[in-house]
Amino acid sequence: MSEPALELHPDRLLPPEPGVRDIARRLYASVQDLPIISPHGHVPPSWIADDIHFDDPTSLLITPDHYVNRLLHAHGVELSTLGVNQQDFGADQRREAFRALCANWHVFRGTPVRYWFEHTFAEVFGITVAPSAATADRIYDEIAAALPTPDYSVRSLYRRFGIEVMATTDDPCDDLHWHQRLIDDPTWEGRVLPAFRPDRYLEPARPDWNADVDRLGEISGVDTATWPGWVAAMEERRAYFKAHGATSTDHSHADAGTEVLAQQEAERIYLAARAGTATAAECTALRRHMVTEQARMACEDGLTMTIHPAVARNHDPEAFGTYGADVGGDIPHAVEFTRALQPLLQRYGNHPNFTFVVFTMDETVYNRELGPLAGYYRSVYVGAPWWFIDAPETIARFRENVTISAGLLKTSGFIDDTRAFCSIPARHDMNRRLDAGYLARLVATHRLTEDEALGGMYDTVVTCPRKAFKL
Template identity: 50%
Template sequence: MPSSLSSLAAEPDRLLPAEPGVRAIARNLLARVESLPIISPHGHVDAAVIEQNTPFPDPAALLVSPDHYVTRLIHASGVPLDRLRESNTSQPDSRSVWREFCTAWPLFEGTASGYWLRTQFSSVFGLAGELSAETADASYDAISAKLQEPGFRPRELFKDFNIEVLATTDDPLDTLASHKTIAEDPSFHGRVLPTFRPDAYLNIAHPNWVENVDRLIGLAGDGAGGYTGYIRALENRRRYFVERGAVSADHGVRTPLTLKLGRSEAEKLFTRARCGEWTAEDRDMFEGHMMYEMARMSVQDGLVMTMHPGSYRNHHLPSFEKFGSDTGHDIPFPVSYTEAIRPVLQDFGTAKDFHLVLFTLDETVFSRELAPLAGFYPSVYIGAPWWFLDAPDAMLRFRSAVTETAGFSRSSGFIDDTRAFCSIPARHDASRRIEASFLARLVAEHRVSEDRAHELIVDIVDSSPRRVFKL
């Protein structure tokens, strides 16, 4: 097997500036933080994976089929999704999926996915060469053997990856039993925290919204019905999460719209929605009102509020019907925060201990809106580059876009936002290298002293996520 995979992934100066003097500064900055523990305040790893500590599945099930970053690009090259992941009618053979992936490996050159995967293959799985159609079976067998080693169980990797905090994303009615088991296990060193994610209970367009709301009210409404029971149940379940270690509530909303509706108007919207008589305008109004309600509740219970708008979910309906959600066809669209978030900020923007972390998939928003908002409101923090923007060049653009207005202290720290457990260290390593590169340029241009840059990179990597997410 050619050695380019290992040589690229093992290059100590990867992602650092090409100019030798600036690179030397970046090396020193990176050395200051590369061994710091990983703080992951937002992600999608299932807590049961850590609790049960069962071996990971085969290479394709671990690294290809569930990763929409990977399958979407292979699909774009003409490979049907049913050759890459399970559908409602078929289940592809794992080795066949891996062969499709290895054949398509050249497609990932220059992509963030390619960078993360190379790092995983080299540092986690110990592969010594480049993937290709010819090496597919050998690499499959090598990774399969690794997955069976006792030291490759999730809890052992949690320790090896130097993860201190890992937040999951959880349904409001989840019992959080896995989190409880982990927290009570004296042999486990680290924190696995739940996150309150109520999208399916707030978005009236969700196909199971009525059923979800009925269950919510029945289980947590304290005997009250209708809109009153609905609000009370959400408050009660948030409290349940707080008591079990949650520090944030996450909202994957369609737009950043927030609305402060009167009680009567909100009740009427809620009633129409439960009867199935809602319009698109009703959908946006109700979600906007519930974002205001979520902010109000965060002020009361202390959960950090994060918002992830701007994704057209399930853009390709035939793929959604066959493969379900999170299968690679969510597409970004433009958003605007300034007017949309104003109702929340009018009432809570200066509220004590309220933290509101705003994310975007629209890069124009970083400098135009989020940096100015975070540069005034004590409650507002700028969410790190997310999803399509969590790539090296995009992360550099983010720093350039927000720093001159909001400085370094108003951003969230890196967010890996991943289901792919084995990619977590690769993603955080990439972020640390980009932060070192950006700061090194400021030092070289005599805009920041080198001593101050060393303080700043520690704050960005370690102190910011602890501060923003109240860790």
């Protein structure tokens, strides 16, 4: 039996009906080679600054990618086998982890992970056989051989991927020295921007909050003993980030709640929280007030604000204890935006300097809440589907459900949100194909002319992310 080949079909993900596919091909072709705009992701800036080479296929493709390790875990593979949070993870173990992936290749059938991997294997590494127990070592060796070569340094890949701009995700206390090094590097022509992610400082109920806020005070040089101090420290750090190129801030809390406390009440609760005497309800109220304050600051400094609430973090406390955060034990739950965001939107929703991108893992809100909100408030943009719903089926529905009330232009553009550097082109390419399919269906049902659809393609790939993230 000959080994199954790995081939990327040029029509992959396009609508199968020949008439619609023909239109979609033309729409896709019009944006296929446009640069990648990646306004939100998790690639460490140090990689680019040092122009690193990746060590090996496993630490590149498996260990850091929770999409991969969660499904392997579900099928009985230990996270430790995949290198998650392992101090000493030797060459043999890395090869074993890669074998585990290839031997379990069938469990990924129909998932987007499978699609991204195929693209990565074929396009980035030139692999031509499908992964399996029989081919695992060969694929591993081919990738391992490529990684140290000049074409596979991070900057080489960045250029080859056609990335125009890429944002990282950074702590407010970060001094952004990696970003500074990139700014100072005359050999570096790319654009890698920080993004401000202050969640930990907005959660007074967290055990480490007090220490974090102390540190925020030190780093910002503003005393955070009082509520005005917290505000001023935040403003200082936002300004610092903006000075280093940041165009956005990102926020993820248990819910989308916003609230405006009276100044005195905010001060009172803040002091109680700092003293460790605030109740759970007060901590929640203060957090919501802090989120709303970030919107107020955004109106002033112009940084785009993005939120993606409503995921139960570290659902499996044992795995969290052993392996730490972000390794698969995060599970979405239902989210409510209409009432939760009202206090924030009634103040800042139509502010000319405010841009507010709302992401969700609960797709029921697209036509019920987010489309209507973005179809009315000037600041609101509906974020692209991500995390658990960044799949072909859900991305297609996202367009169908949001466009009807908010149009194409009040959306964020595609967000890859990834730790898996080599999957970035696969993810953006997936989205371009799906948007082409969506718009082709509008043309095929005579709702748009093909010229308009071509304009729509350009908008989703270029206009939207530039506008939503002020790039």
